[in-house]
Amino acid sequence: MLELNFSNMMGEVVGQSGIPEREIEGIKTTVYDIDKRIKAKERPELAFIDLLEQDISEIKKIASAVRGEFESFIILGIGGSALGPRAIIEALSPLHNLDKKPKVFIYDNVDPRTFDRILSLADIKKTAVNVITKSGSTAETMSSFMILWDKFNKTVPDASKRFIATTDPEKGNLRKIADEKGFKTLSIPPGVGGRYSVLSPVGLLLTEVIGINADEMLQGARDIHKRCTDPEIWRNPAYLFGVLLYIMEREEKRPINVMVPYADGLKPTAEWFCQLWAESLGKLGMGLTPYPSLGTTDQHSQLQLWMEGPEDKVVIFIKVDDYTVDAEIPKVFQDMDGLNYLGGHTLSELIKAEQESTELALAKIKRPNMTISIPKIDAYHMGQLFHFFEMATAFTGFLYGVNPFNQPGVEEGKNFTYGMMGRKGYEAKRQEVEKAREKKMCWRV
Amino acid sequence: MLELNFSNMMGEVVGQSGIPEREIEGIKTTVYDIDKRIKAKERPELAFIDLLEQDISEIKKIASAVRGEFESFIILGIGGSALGPRAIIEALSPLHNLDKKPKVFIYDNVDPRTFDRILSLADIKKTAVNVITKSGSTAETMSSFMILWDKFNKTVPDASKRFIATTDPEKGNLRKIADEKGFKTLSIPPGVGGRYSVLSPVGLLLTEVIGINADEMLQGARDIHKRCTDPEIWRNPAYLFGVLLYIMEREEKRPINVMVPYADGLKPTAEWFCQLWAESLGKLGMGLTPYPSLGTTDQHSQLQLWMEGPEDKVVIFIKVDDYTVDAEIPKVFQDMDGLNYLGGHTLSELIKAEQESTELALAKIKRPNMTISIPKIDAYHMGQLFHFFEMATAFTGFLYGVNPFNQPGVEEGKNFTYGMMGRKGYEAKRQEVEKAREKKMCWRV
Numbered sequence: 001m002l003e004l005n006f007s008n009m010m011g012e013v014v015g016q017s018g019i020p021e022r023e024i025e026g027i028k029t030t031v032y033d034i035d036k037r038i039k040a041k042e043r044p045e046l047a048f049i050d051l052l053e054q055d056i057s058e059i060k061k062i063a064s065a066v067r068g069e070f071e072s073f074i075i076l077g078i079g080g081s082a083l084g085p086r087a088i089i090e091a092l093s094p095l096h097n098l099d100k101k102p103k104v105f106i107y108d109n110v111d112p113r114t115f116d117r118i119l120s121l122a123d124i125k126k127t128a129v130n131v132i133t134k135s136g137s138t139a140e141t142m143s144s145f146m147i148l149w150d151k152f153n154k155t156v157p158d159a160s161k162r163f164i165a166t167t168d169p170e171k172g173n174l175r176k177i178a179d180e181k182g183f184k185t186l187s188i189p190p191g192v193g194g195r196y197s198v199l200s201p202v203g204l205l206l207t208e209v210i211g212i213n214a215d216e217m218l219q220g221a222r223d224i225h226k227r228c229t230d231p232e233i234w235r236n237p238a239y240l241f242g243v244l245l246y247i248m249e250r251e252e253k254r255p256i257n258v259m260v261p262y263a264d265g266l267k268p269t270a271e272w273f274c275q276l277w278a279e280s281l282g283k284l285g286m287g288l289t290p291y292p293s294l295g296t297t298d299q300h301s302q303l304q305l306w307m308e309g310p311e312d313k314v315v316i317f318i319k320v321d322d323y324t325v326d327a328e329i330p331k332v333f334q335d336m337d338g339l340n341y342l343g344g345h346t347l348s349e350l351i352k353a354e355q356e357s358t359e360l361a362l363a364k365i366k367r368p369n370m371t372i373s374i375p376k377i378d379a380y381h382m383g384q385l386f387h388f389f390e391m392a393t394a395f396t397g398f399l400y401g402v403n404p405f406n407q408p409g410v411e412e413g414k415n416f417t418y419g420m421m422g423r424k425g426y427e428a429k430r431q432e433v434e435k436a437r438e439k440k441m442c443w444r445v
Numbered sequence: 446m447l448e449l450n451f452s453n454m455m456g457e458v459v460g461q462s463g464i465p466e467r468e469i470e471g472i473k474t475t476v477y478d479i480d481k482r483i484k485a486k487e488r489p490e491l492a493f494i495d496l497l498e499q500d501i502s503e504i505k506k507i508a509s510a511v512r513g514e515f516e517s518f519i520i521l522g523i524g525g526s527a528l529g530p531r532a533i534i535e536a537l538s539p540l541h542n543l544d545k546k547p548k549v550f551i552y553d554n555v556d557p558r559t560f561d562r563i564l565s566l567a568d569i570k571k572t573a574v575n576v577i578t579k580s581g582s583t584a585e586t587m588s589s590f591m592i593l594w595d596k597f598n599k600t601v602p603d604a605s606k607r608f609i610a611t612t613d614p615e616k617g618n619l620r621k622i623a624d625e626k627g628f629k630t631l632s633i634p635p636g637v638g639g640r641y642s643v644l645s646p647v648g649l650l651l652t653e654v655i656g657i658n659a660d661e662m663l664q665g666a667r668d669i670h671k672r673c674t675d676p677e678i679w680r681n682p683a684y685l686f687g688v689l690l691y692i693m694e695r696e697e698k699r700p701i702n703v704m705v706p707y708a709d710g711l712k713p714t715a716e717w718f719c720q721l722w723a724e725s726l727g728k729l730g731m732g733l734t735p736y737p738s739l740g741t742t743d744q745h746s747q748l749q750l751w752m753e754g755p756e757d758k759v760v761i762f763i764k765v766d767d768y769t770v771d772a773e774i775p776k777v778f779q780d781m782d783g784l785n786y787l788g789g790h791t792l793s794e795l796i797k798a799e800q801e802s803t804e805l806a807l808a809k810i811k812r813p814n815m816t817i818s819i820p821k822i823d824a825y826h827m828g829q830l831f832h833f834f835e836m837a838t839a840f841t842g843f844l845y846g847v848n849p850f851n852q853p854g855v856e857e858g859k860n861f862t863y864g865m866m867g868r869k870g871y872e873a874k875r876q877e878v879e880k881a882r883e884k885k886m887c888w889r890v
Contacts, residue, residue, distance in 0.1 A: 007888040079745025095562045097543060109742050110799070112792040113822070114709045116770040117540045137783040140741055143774050143795055146787060150775040173781050194745070227890075237890045255755060256701070256734060264559045275746035282750030289701060289750065289757070291736060296585055297554050299855060300524025300639070301720035305727030305734065307854030310700060312734070325561040329588050330595040336618050338582040341868035342591060347557040350588055350866065354555070357861035360881055364857065377558070409752030412809065413744060416802035421795065423786035436805055443452040445672075445682045 002224060002384045004237040006370040008363040009244050009314070017311070017366045019247050024233060024240075027247075031239055034398040035231040045405035047191025048390055051199045052222045056214055059201055062164060062184050063208030066102065070162075072122035073102040073209055074148070077132035077202070078140045080194025081166075082108030083272040084203040084386075085132075091265040091377050093210045102128070102209065110140045115147075124155045130164045132202055134188050136172020139417065145174075166201050193405050195276045196394075198386050212379050220383030228391040238388055241370075242396035248314050248368060249288055257288050258306065261318035262295035262355045265377055270294070270318075273389050280393045280404040287400075296354045303358065306367065315362060315369040318385075319355050322376045323348045447669060447829045449682040451815040453808040454689050454759070462756070462811045464692050469678060469685075472692075476684055479843040480676040490850035492636025493835055496644045497667045501659055504646055507609060507629050508653030511547065515607075517567035518547040518654055519593070522577035522647070523585045525639025526611075527553030528717040529648040529831075530577075536710040536822050538655045547573070549655065555585045560592075569600045575609045577647055579633050581617020584862065590619075611646050638850050640721045641839075643831050657824050665828030673836040683833055686815075687841035693759050693813060694733055702733050703751065706763035707740040707800045710822055715739070715763075718834050725838045725849040732845075741799045751807065760807060760814040763830075764800050767821045768793045 011018035038046060066073055075085055086106050089096055097103045105118045129148055133141045152159035165178035169187035178185045186201035197203070199221055204214040228238035248254040257277065259270040270292040277290040293302055295317070306315055329350075331343035342350070355371075362369045372388075374381050397404020419429030456463035483491060511518055520530055531551050534541055542548045550563045574593055578586045597604035610623035614632035623630045631646035642648070644666055649659040673683035693699040702722065704715040715737040722735040738747055740762070751760055774795075776788035787795070800816075807814045817833075819826050842849020864874030 003889060005889045010888055078742060082742070083746065094558060095566065098548075098566050103543075109709055109739070110792045110796045111707075111709045112768040112771045112796070113539060115772055115792060121540065121543050139787065139795065140745075140799075142784055143787050143790075143792065146774050146777050146784070147772050147792075150777055173778070173784050176781070177778065235890060240890055255757065262556075264554055264556045271746075275743075278747050278750040278754070282754030284753065285755060287750055287754035289736070289754065291734070294554070297523060297527070298720075299858060300585075301528065301716075302723050303858065304852040304854040305723040305732055307857070308729065309723070309727030309732035309734070310730060312700065323557040326557045327560055327592050329591050332591050332595055333618070333622065336621070337869065339587055339591070339618050341863070341866050342584065342588050345588075345866055347555045347560060347588065347592075350584065350862075351555045351557070353862045353865040354585075354858070356878070357858045357865065360861050360878060361858040363881075407749040409749040410744060412752070413748065413799070413802045413806040416805055417795075417798045418786065420798040420802065421786050421790055424782065433801070433805060436808075443455055444448060444450045445680060445685055 001227070001375070002237065002381070002388055003373045004241060004370065005373065006240065006244055008359060008369045009248070014363055014366045014368050017252060017368050019244060023247055023251070024243060027243055028233060030399070031233045031243065032231055034395060035229070035239070037398060038394065039229065043403075043405060044191040045193055045196070046394065047189050048193070048196035048199070049225070050189065051192065052218055052225060052387070054200070054218070056204055056218070059186060059204050059214065060208055062186065063205055066128050066209050067211065070102050070128040071126040072128075073104050074118065074122060074127060074129045075104065075106045075132060075206065076129065076141050076144050076148070077106070078108045078138060079275060080197050081132035081134070081141065081202055082106050083268070083275050084198030085206045087198065087269040087272040088203050088207055088382065089210060090268045091382055092207070092212050092379060094265045096210060100210065104206065104210065107144055110143055115144065124152060128162045128164065130166060130205060131174060132166040133174055134168055134194055134197070136167045136174030136176070139414070142174070164205070166205065195279055196390050196405075198272065199383065207379065214379070216379040217383035220380035221387035224384040224388055225391070228388060238391035239395050241392040242399055244370065245288060245314060246396060246399050254312055254314050254368070255288055256291055256313040258291040258293050258302070258313055258315045259318070260293040260295045260298065260315060262351055263318070263320050263323070263377060264294065266318055267292070267294045269385065276389060276393050279407050280397050281400060281402060283402050283409065286402065295358065296351060299354065299358060306362065307365065311367070313367070315367070317355060317359060317369065317371040319352070319371050319373045320377060321373055324376055446672070446820070447682065447826065447833055448818045449686060449815065450818065451685065451689055453804065453814045454693070459808055459811045459813050462697060462813050464689065468692055468696070469688060472688055473678060475844070476678045476688065477676055479840060480674070480684070482843060483839065484674065488848075488850060489636040490638055490641070491839065492634050493638070493641035493644070494670070495634065496637065497663055497670060497832070499645070499663070501649055501663070504631060504649050504659065505653055507631065508650055511573050511654050512656065515547050515573040516571040517573075518549050519563065519567060519572060519574045520549065520551045520577060520651065521574065521586050521589050521593070522551070523553045523583060524720060525642050526577035526579070526586065526647055527551050528713070528720050529643030530651045532643065532714040532717040533648050533652055533827065534655060535713045536827055537652070537657050537824060539710045541655065545655065547654065549651065552589055555588055560589060569597060573607050573609065575611060575650060576619060577611040578619055579613055579639055579642070581612050581619030581621070584859070587619070609650070611650065640724055641835050643717065644828065652824065659824070661824040662828035665825035666832035669829040669833055670836070673833060683836035684840050686837040687844055689815065690733060690759060691841060691844050699757055699759050699813070700733055701736055701758040703736040703738050703747070703758055703760045704763070705738040705740045705743065705760060707796055708763070708765050708768070708822060709739065711763055712737070712739045714830065721834060721838050724852050725842050726845060726847060728847050728854065731847065740803065741796060744799065744803060748803065751812065752810065756812070758812070760812070762800060762804060762814065762816040764797070764816050764818045765822060766818055769821055
């Protein structure tokens with residue numbers, strides 16, 4: 001089971017930069033109230049919790065067909081539709097494409113260079129495509145879908161058998177196309193938003209495609225769910241996570257949350273968390289800025305700033321208890337001071353020592369931090385990690401009094417793009433762009 | 446040539462959140478002074494500028510041998526010794542390992558899972574190793590070096606011919622070992638620090654190993670150097686970049702600098718920049734927090750926070766003028782509103798429209814941002830980008846009155862690790878760790 005060690009967040013340990021126990025006590029009534037609202041499913045988007053009980057037999061069937069028939073598997077999706085899948089494959093099958101089948105390409109941008117490379121690497125005749133968009137009209141995803149659909153139709157006789165649409169069960173253009181053309185389809189339940197969808201078919205199809213049992217991921221999520229709905233804050237890691245970071249921002253003026261897993265494979269999980277945390281909480285002029293990082297690597301990149309830069313950060317470590325593989329450092333160069341101490345230890349001893357050292361170095365100068373321990377990086381514990389963070393994020397949104405499920409701030413940018421691309425009804429936006437271009441003062445060098 | 450468009454940083458465009466022209470005028474004298482100090486090479490670490498004139502014939506020779514003889518090329522390095530190489534390969538040879546030789550593995554951590562995977566993918570008999578550490582005793586790098594050295598010795602008769610050491614020309618354990626064992630070696634000039642070393646053999650060897658002419662990279666850097674040493678701030682993109690972000694932090698309380706390239710291949714370049722910026726400036730309780738991002742992808746992840754979160758950020762776009770490849774979106778599904786507008790456009794049109802839209806949406810609500818344009822992603826322009834950022838960083842360090850070349854804040858963590866790993870002379874640190882563990886209050890859930 002995941003564990004949250006928050007000693008270094010507390011006043012007893014880090015003094016004035018820490019949180020006094022009574023402050024957490026003082027927030028208990030609010031927490032009881034939010035807990036009730038979550039359990040009452042006050043908002044339809046809390047449907048992400050129902051994912052834990054979903055039937056995944058159709059996912060397994062489709063995945064098994066993909067595994068049997070195709071050499072490459074392209075995912076088209078962006079934001080929540082790509083970050084979850086990427087977190088899963090990098091955690092559970094690192095460097096997958098170098099010796100595993102099917103190769104997996106997650107195309108989550110409209111970068112022409114990447115698109116060109118993927119097309120030169122994936123043989124269309126042996127490729128399946130999973131198009132993921134809840135709304136069914138995401139510009140980035142649907143553009144690349146349109147190109148691939150056309151290309152497949154010109155190359156293989158049974159194009160429609162190679163497309164799997166993961167989208168709304170009823171609404172949207174992709175659903176309509178999928179039904180008309182006879183694609184295989186998987187549904188994202190109506191309430192579930194993109195960034196809360198990793199444990200829906202969005203993430204689970206890929207899990208099964210790379211040969212991992214998605215049941216285990218859901219089992220992990222179910223097992224931690226009980227702890228994440230305990231109304232007693234001192235026993236609930238998700239609520240506590242939110243309360244601690246909330247107080248750190250509101251009272252201690254620390255709005256930046258650095259997320260540092262000590263495992264290469266969890267770097268995309270930190271990025272997945274960053275979307276969840278940023279997009280859910282960043283509104284009404286408030287919000288926490290999550291920062292994706294990686295240990296030990298970023299000790300040689302960001303640590304200087306965490307230690308001696310402005311006092312505006314909380315560092316959150318993710319510590320792995322068992323890496324399941326290891327390598328011993330041999331006792332070579334024993335005559336060399338500055339090297340000889342390494343011999344006889346293992347890589348996992350070193351990485352763990354570095355994680356603890358960094359924690360301690362921060363605490364020693366009263367810079368708050370906390371540590372999430374994950375027993376090992378497998379499907380079961382990834383399920384725990386995902387669900388824990390989703391519960392924590394929804395809870396923290398309620399704590400801030402914002403809607404943790406919308407993202408109104410991204411609309412204006414989309415409108416300008418529609419205008420520039422000539423979408424009907426957006427003529428005024430196009431004019432606005434043109435006007436802005438005209439009057440744009442060119443400060444340029 | 447790179448271009449910096451900073452219209453949306455100026456008061457004339459973004460009103461009160463912007464910078465009045467006179468404020469930049471007012472800083473001119475300081476800039477003249479710093480310019481003189483840079484040109485006088487006031488600090489020995491400004492030696493990174495001399496890299497532009499280096500002789501790279503030895504690099505070319507070694508690279509050519511690696512290309513001819515080996516199927517895999519492992520780089521051991523961390524921080525500046527890895528971020529530069531990673532930025533280069535992902536920008537100039539994306540998805541390299543899927544169809545190019547030699548395969549390149551950059552091991553910049555002590556994660557046992559990654560190490561295990563690399564060893565299962567690279568056939569030692571056909572592998573060369575580049576060990577990169579300036580000091581010659583970086584714990585992470587030397588640990589994996591010791592393991593590989595031992596393994597190579599047990600597997601191939603000519604192990605020492607497969608190791609290339611990139612390190613100080615005279616000092617340190619790695620230099621000593623390399624000389625004793627007869628490794629090929631490349632020198633990092635004494636003054637050049639890790640995070641300013643991408644245009645030294647640290648980055649250039651890999652450039653040549655993947656078949657790219659490193660001369661072009663240096664030529665790009667040389668060509669922009671002239672502009673980056675113009676004492677007139679209005680004509681100097683590097684100084685202006687620093688002054689704008691400095692004023693935004695000091696006067697406007699915007700300490701977070703989001704770096705958003707609109708190209709998958711530049712994501713590691715953003716991470717490279719983040720080390721440079723964070724470690725150089727984050728000291729004495731000051732500093733700017735650079736944030737690595739990616740367009741269009743993070744419009745579906747971070748944009749909400751940039752638009753509606755706290756007013757503590759400046760967004761820096763990197764825009765690509767020519768992606769050199771493209772794909773047209775076909776006119777399919779023309780009966781579908783919400784899709785039909787895409788047909789007939791290309792991916793590069795869409796990605797450019799999205800970049801401009803995001804810029805405009807931010808400017809419209811008076812959130813400052815600026816845009817670096819890069820004509821295309823090739824060796825010449827990557828050289829420009831690297832050198833531009835290095836000059837800007839050194840300059841900005843002088844502007845803050847900090848030493849942009851040291852990183853004193855990382856020492857304490859290292860000391861604790863030495864203590865835990867039993868290094869001689871660090872017994873007191875070990876005791877400190879043990880004491881901390883004992884008295885650690887276990888706030889845990």
